[in-house]
Amino acid sequence: MIHIKKFIDRVSLLESRNTKDLVMPLSEARGLRDEITKLISDLYDNNRKKDSEEKIIQIQLKGGNFK
DSSP states (O other): OHHHHHHHHHHHHHHHTTOOOOOOOHHHHHHHHHHHHHHHHHHHHHHHHHHHHTOOOOOOOOOOOOO
16 A cells, blocks of 8 residues: 555645646556555455345245134
């Protein structure tokens, strides 16, 4: 998450200076891409696990005829 935090800090700094362009080295861009990809992958995996765990089980009890 280091690259994401650096990116957020950089954007905040540039906004305070009213700068319109952000330039970053390719190595930082790759790190940011990798962290975002990992977060998306983890979120996807968690949602798949949650979906498989939340299956609805229906139980029907019948008492038959009472006389």
